[in-house]
Every structure is written in structure tokens, then in C-alpha cells.
Amino acid sequence: MVLCMKPSLAIDFMGIKLKNPVLTASGAFGYGYELADLIPLNKLGAILTKTITLEPKSGNLQPRIAEVSSGLLNSIGLQNIGAKAFIKEPLENLSKVGLPIIVSVAGSCVKEYVQTVEILSAQDTISAIELNLSCPNLKKKIVCHDLPLTQEVIKSVKKVSKVPVIVKLSPLVTDIAELSLCAQNAGANGITLANTYPAMAIDVKTFKYKLSTAKGGLSGACVKPMSVRCVYDAYQNIDIPIVGCGGIETGEDVLEFMLAGARVVSVGSASLVSPKILIKIISEIEKVLKEKNIKDIREVVGMLNTTKNAC
Amino acid sequence: MCTLKRFDITCKIISNKEVCTNYFELKIKAGSIAKYCLPGQFFMIGVPGVFLRRPISVYDSKKSVLSFLYKVVGKGTGILSRMRSGQLQILGPLGKGYDLEICKDLNYVAVAGGTGIASLHFLAIKLGKNKPYKKKGTLYYGARSKKDLLCLDKFKEIGWKVVVSTEDGSKGYKGYITDILEKKVKDSDVLFACGPMPMLKKVVQIAKGKKVKGFASLEEKMACGVGNCQGCAVNINGAIKMTCKDGPVFKIEEVNL
Numbered sequence: 001m002v003l004c005m006k007p008s009l010a011i012d013f014m015g016i017k018l019k020n021p022v023l024t025a026s027g028a029f030g031y032g033y034e035l036a037d038l039i040p041l042n043k044l045g046a047i048l049t050k051t052i053t054l055e056p057k058s059g060n061l062q063p064r065i066a067e068v069s070s071g072l073l074n075s076i077g078l079q080n081i082g083a084k085a086f087i088k089e090p091l092e093n094l095s096k097v098g099l100p101i102i103v104s105v106a107g108s109c110v111k112e113y114v115q116t117v118e119i120l121s122a123q124d125t126i127s128a129i130e131l132n133l134s135c136p137n138l139k140k141k142i143v144c145h146d147l148p149l150t151q152e153v154i155k156s157v158k159k160v161s162k163v164p165v166i167v168k169l170s171p172l173v174t175d176i177a178e179l180s181l182c183a184q185n186a187g188a189n190g191i192t193l194a195n196t197y198p199a200m201a202i203d204v205k206t207f208k209y210k211l212s213t214a215k216g217g218l219s220g221a222c223v224k225p226m227s228v229r230c231v232y233d234a235y236q237n238i239d240i241p242i243v244g245c246g247g248i249e250t251g252e253d254v255l256e257f258m259l260a261g262a263r264v265v266s267v268g269s270a271s272l273v274s275p276k277i278l279i280k281i282i283s284e285i286e287k288v289l290k291e292k293n294i295k296d297i298r299e300v301v302g303m304l305n306t307t308k309n310a311c
Numbered sequence: 312m313c314t315l316k317r318f319d320i321t322c323k324i325i326s327n328k329e330v331c332t333n334y335f336e337l338k339i340k341a342g343s344i345a346k347y348c349l350p351g352q353f354f355m356i357g358v359p360g361v362f363l364r365r366p367i368s369v370y371d372s373k374k375s376v377l378s379f380l381y382k383v384v385g386k387g388t389g390i391l392s393r394m395r396s397g398q399l400q401i402l403g404p405l406g407k408g409y410d411l412e413i414c415k416d417l418n419y420v421a422v423a424g425g426t427g428i429a430s431l432h433f434l435a436i437k438l439g440k441n442k443p444y445k446k447k448g449t450l451y452y453g454a455r456s457k458k459d460l461l462c463l464d465k466f467k468e469i470g471w472k473v474v475v476s477t478e479d480g481s482k483g484y485k486g487y488i489t490d491i492l493e494k495k496v497k498d499s500d501v502l503f504a505c506g507p508m509p510m511l512k513k514v515v516q517i518a519k520g521k522k523v524k525g526f527a528s529l530e531e532k533m534a535c536g537v538g539n540c541q542g543c544a545v546n547i548n549g550a551i552k553m554t555c556k557d558g559p560v561f562k563i564e565e566v567n568l
Contacts, residue, residue: 027540028535028539028540029539030538030539030541034537034538034539035537035539037315037316037317038317038318038319038402038537039319050539050541058544058551059541059544059551062531062532062543062544062545063531063532063542064532064541064542064543064544065532065533065534065540065542065543066532067361067362067363067534068362069362070362071362072362072363072534074534074540074542076540076541076542079541079544079551220362221362269362269534271539272363272534272535272539272540273357273362273363273364273534273535274319274357274364274400274402275319275402275537276319
């Protein structure tokens with residue numbers, strides 16, 4: 001008789017072996033190693049860093065964050081130390097954790113994306129790159145809203161990258177399934193769905209915007225159903241794996257994304273509120289799988305998403 | 312000064328009393344965490360019903376009890392103020408606090424505005440308890456009116472001289488506390504300032520003008536409290552620093568407000 005067999009959470013993602021499907025989300029976990037004293041980082045599936053650009057960026061003016069009902073608006077402006085500084089101390093520290101490392105990358109033009117990926121993907125300790133094509137904080141038009149440019153960035157990066165390339169898309173597009181297919185056709189190895197939602201808030205006490213840039217990106221529990229929908233629609237159209245992202249706070253939330261088609265997930269805003277929630281989420285996934293008598297988490301991926309829907 | 316020990320744990324509320332209109336003192340059972348706290352450090356306190364935790368400075372830390380003094384300013388602090396018992400999720404102690412070493416040779420002067428008094432109260436207690444710091448300090452404390460002045464008796468108990476100003480003149484000097492500070496502060500003093508931005512701006516200007524050393528505790532909107540979200544950026548000596556991680560206490564001469 002088998003008594004309460006522990007379900008397997010191990011999952012293969014773009015050829016990278018993960019002990020579980022829980023990743024940190026870009027922008028919510030710094031350079032990845034800073035909270036080693038607060039949580040056992042090596043229990044995570046992989047660490048996804050904040051977005052790195054070719055040159056250092058000082059970010060936007062204050063205020064950069066604003067709380068809204070069940071969520072968070074941000075307009076950080078991609079503040080980071082730049083690729084060359086990142087591969088020194090931060091990457092060395094992060095490598096000591098012993099987990100697969102995925103580095104988020106953004107650029108202001110195709111050349112910048114390519115140069116940054118060239119530097120980063122040459123590092124032995126980096127397992128994959130996530131292209132941030134959807135940061136809604138830059139004043140210029142976001143890459144995702146320009147289909148030929150999206151394809152050009154992916155194709156150009158793929159030519160130089162020595163590691164798999166994930167493409168993180170903005171949810172604010174006419175057809176997320178079509179955009180995902182377009183990314184796949186350009187050579188993406190995986191898709192992250194979705195980035196934050198363009199949004200804004202105004203302080204009626206002061207008659208001022210709550211963010212210095214007026215508009216920012218919305219994340220947190222309030223966006224989860226919209227991101228689950230993005231995953232569901234894209235899964236029907238593509239063959240490459242999906243990173244589900246948006247408002248995950250519990251193990252049940254993770255399974256919701258996976259049932260819709262995500263292969264792995266990334267947790268952002270919830271880990272800003274409480275870092276230890278990342279570890280709690282992993283044990284909750286195990287609990288739900290046990291209750292459902294599912295022995296292997298891979299069975300769950302896309303389980304509910306087997307038929308094409310009209311809309 | 313900062314401690315490297317920080318905790319993300321659940322603590323029991325001991326009491327949460329209104330000390331005067333709209334100001335509350337929260338006491339929680341924090342076990343061994345209390346001994347790791349330094350003046351100027353803060354905790355991110357989870358409040359049920361709002362998404363983000365609230366950054367609140369340590370007001371006092373005795374044995375296993377941590378105290379916080381806060382004003383009800385919005386939804387989060389409103390909900391917190393109605394909690395009489397139960398448990399709270401806390402993350403901390405966080406950030407860098409005041410440097411006490413400098414006090415050995417200088418006269419210490421604290422400048423507080425509003426609930427900025429909380430971290431300076433903890434500072435005064437720590438200075439009072441440590442032998443090298445023999446001198447008694449002076450507190451310059453500004454508030455809107457008499458009813459907004461907190462814990463003056465506590466500063467007097469530990470032998471501090473207290474100078475008060477109110478904007479409406481209901482107690483002490485009528486006007487801003489920085490007007491008095493400007494006349495009194497000397498280069499043999501070390502300043503510790505915590506309060507609203509207009510007050511801090513003026514304190515920094517005075518300190519730089521008179522070449523007085525000191526520290527300012529800054530406040531910015533923050534989501535995580537540990538440097539990960541980079542929401543609370545501030546310009547320190549021409550470089551971008553995080554209020555939560557690199558501060559909230561910075562050297563006055565390096566602050567550009």
C-alpha cells in the first residue's frame with residue numbers, strides 16, 4: 001500500500017531542469033540573492049532577476065509606487081546597474097544559490113537588446129534570458145505594440161544568445177494568442193504571460209497623479225484573472241512553454257495558471273509583501289496535488305485547455 | 312547602524328491604544344527580535360484588508376516587546392488602529408538607523424516633527440542606557456497644535472531638555488520648530504532629525520549652513536522595505552539610493568532634498 005506519496009513538482013522548462021515550477025518575477029526580487037537571510041532561496045524553481053539594460057539606469061522620479069485595491073501600481077523606470085556591473089558581484093552572489101538563473105533584459109533599440117544578451121548569455125551561470133518587450137514604463141512606444149519590431153528583436157537576439165530566450169509580453173494587445181505565435185515564429189523558446197497592465201491612479205485629496213509618470217504598470221491579486229485568460233488563449237496557439245505571471249499569492253493560484261496552460265509561473269507582487277510567501281506557495285502546491293491524488297505536476301499543464309474555443 | 316538579523320514572522324498584539332486623538336501606540340510580543348532593533352530602524356507591518364505592508368519606525372523595544380507609535384492617516388493605519396488583539400505579520404528590523412558613535416564627543420540634538428518623534432524616542436532611550444553617552448540631549452519638537460504633541464514626559468523623564476513649537480501657538484513657540492533650531496544649534500552639536508519633508512528640508516539647510524553634523528531619517532512610499540522593488544529611491548550625494556535599505560537614516564551632509 002502506498003501511503004501519501006509525495007507528488008513530484010519537478011518540471012523541465014526549455015531543457016532546464018527545475019525542482020518545482022515557482023520562479024521569482026522580474027522586478028520583484030532585485031538581483032536575486034539579497035533575501036538569502038530571510039528565505040531558503042534554493043527551494044525555489046529558478047530565480048528571475050530584475051531587468052538589466054546595457055548601461056546603468058537611474059529610473060524614474062518619485063513617487064514610483066502606489067497602492068490600489070488588491071494591487072500595486074509601479075513606475076520604477078528599469079533602475080539597474082547595467083550589464084557589465086551585474087555580471088560581477090551580483091551574478092557571482094546569485095550563482096552561489098545553486099539554482100537556474102534567468103536574467104530579464106530590456107533595451108531602447110534592437111542593437112541594445114542584442115549587445116546586452118551577448119554579454120549576459122556568455123556567462124556560464126546564466127540559464128536563460130527573458131526579453132522584457134512590454135515594460136509599460138518607458139515613455140516611448142513599447143516593443144510589443146510594433147509587430148515587425150517585436151520579431152526583429154527576437155530574431156536578432158536569438159542569433160547571438162547562447163541560452164534559451166523567453167519573451168515577456170504585454171497583456172494590452174488586441175490578440176495575445178496571435179502575438180504569442182508571432183514570438184514563437186521569430187524563434188522564442190518560451191513566453192511569459194503577462195507583464196503588468198498599463199494603468200493609472202489619481203489622488204483626489206491633492207489632485208495629483210499617484211505616480212510621477214502619471215501611468216504605470218498594475219500588478220497584484222487584481223490582475224490574476226486577466227493573466228490566466230492570456231495564458232489560456234496563448235496556450236491554444238503555440239507549442240513553446242509559457243511562464244504564467246500575474247497576481248499569484250497561493251499554491252492554488254499557481255495551479256490555476258498551470259491548468260490554463262502555463263508550464264511554470266513567476267511570483268512578483270506577493271513576494272514584495274512577504275518574501276516567505278514563495279516558500280509557502282511551493283508547499284501549498286504539494287498539498288493540493290496530494291488532495292487531488294496527482295502524482296506529477298506535469299500532468300496539470302494545460303489539463304483544462306484541450307479544446308479550441310470560439311472566443 | 313544596521314543589524315543583519317531580520318525576520319518575516321507573525322507576532323501577537325499585546326495592546327494597541329490611542330494615546331491621543333488619532334495617534335496610537337501598538338505593542339507586540341516579538342520574542343528575541345526586540346533585541347536586534349536599533350533606533351531609526353523600522354518594520355513592514357501587514358494590515359489585513361490592504362495589499363502592502365506599512366513601514367513603521369520602532370518607538371521602543373524592551374525585552375520581548377516591540378512598540379510602534381503611529382498616526383491614522385489612511386485606510387491601512389485606520390484598520391490597524393481598530394485591531395485590539397490578534398496577530399500581525401511583521402518583517403524587520405529593516406534599514407540603517409542613527410549612528411550613535413558620533414554622540415560620544417558632541418551634544419546631541421533631536422529635531423522631530425509629528426510622528427517623527429517615534430524613532431527619536433527610541434534613540435533617546437538607547438543613548439540614556441549606554442554609558443559612553445553621558446550628556447543629556449535637547450529635543451526640538453514641532454507639531455500643528457498642543458494635541459499633536461506626543462510623549463514629552465518620556466523625554467523629560469530621561470533628563471532631556473524639551474523645546475516645543477506649535478503652528479497654532481497652543482503650546483510653546485508659535486511657528487515652526489526649525490525657526491528656533493536655526494538660532495540655537497551650534498557646530499558642537501550633532502543633529503538627529505525625523506519628520507515631514509518640509510521640516511527635513513529646512514533642517515538639512517540649517518545643518519549644511521552651520522556645518523553641523525548629523526543624521527536625517529527620510530520617508531518615501533515603499534512596497535517591500537528590503538530594496539527589491541526600488542520604489543523608494545532617493546538622491547544621496549548624487550547617487551540613487553533606496554530609502555528602505557540604504558536608509559532611512561542618512562548623513563545630513565549627503566542628503567539633497
